[in-house]
Amino acid sequence: MKTEELVSLLAAGITPVHGNTASRRFAVAMGWGVSGAALLLVLALGIRPDLAQAAGEFMFWMKPAFAASLALASFIVAERLARPGARLGFVWAALATPVLAVWLVAAVVLVNAAPAQRADLVLGDTWKTCPFNIALISLPLFAAMLWAMKGLAPTRLALAGAGAGLLAGASSALVYALHCPELAAPFMAVWYVLGIAIPTLTGAVLGPRVLRW
């Protein structure tokens, strides 16, 4: 085939195209993913029974605040990784800030706690299950984000996979907070971060294989 032929073919009968469909596609994926994750949470784990009461406490809101700010930053990262040649710029800082903030609060809490209490603050009652539950709840989100990424044009596939996984993990942590009975910042600083890291690393490994276009 002559390239000239292909050019004519491609240009024939084109219709206007809306630029920037990337964020719209991720928003759609977010809608499906969060619904799926919430459904999975209710079916597999259940919502904590004292949710209404817990919502009155200040510490309860730390988890959603952390997860939501991380999800927001990773949304921007994923959306940029899906577009060829888009620069990440300062988004790295937006990504690191929630994690560093939680680590800082956790360090302050641990330093001020009595030595005997420190292990409890880190391990809580659910440290064995928390990271795996976050990874489990992230499955619908993970599939949705990979779908969104796959339909766009990522050019750095491992990074794009990690970005999609991070967005899934952070959103999953937000949903998981409806179940999670823990309140301590040191617990969150370790196990939530680990739980979010599982889909992130999975995405980095799968990216080069599943995101090719």
Add this chain to the structure above:
Amino acid sequence: MERIEERDARFTATENQLRALLIQGLNGNATAYHQFLKALSAHFRAYFRKRLFQRPDDVEDLVQETLLAVHNQRHTYRTDQPLTAWVHAIARYKLMDLLRSRANREALTDLLDDELEVFAASDTDAADARKDLDQLLAGLPDRQRLPILYVKLEGLSVVEAAQRTGMSESAIKIGVHRGLKALAAKIRGGA
């Protein structure tokens, strides 16, 4: 110094000119879009020819595959972004993908280049790609082949193509879109 300034001015002119054409194309202007793709194919040809000097036969296939990629992904271009960066990222990705799939390690070391390189030269001397368009189209299912045939080759409108085939208008649009994606895969496959 003067030569570098001249070079920069040339890049800026190319960037502005191609960007203006693409933006008109995104708004539905087929003539501008045709000009854009034509200019782009010459830049791609020079860019790939320089980097695939050991495999001249792959050049035209890759030019066509990359043009299809640009077309299929044109909705990922944001008009506030430099066109050079967007085009270079796609061309480089397609080149790397080809080299990676051939596991050609020698050529990989040659890829540390500047993004301006993609517009550095232009080569209108096209060789034919190895696959024939009719042959490629024949391999597509009817729901993709007929929309491309009527809308893209015979120049019918979407409404006319829908009447001719008995398909819905949205099925025609989806058929064109998916068919072009399948064509991109076919140019690669077997090459």
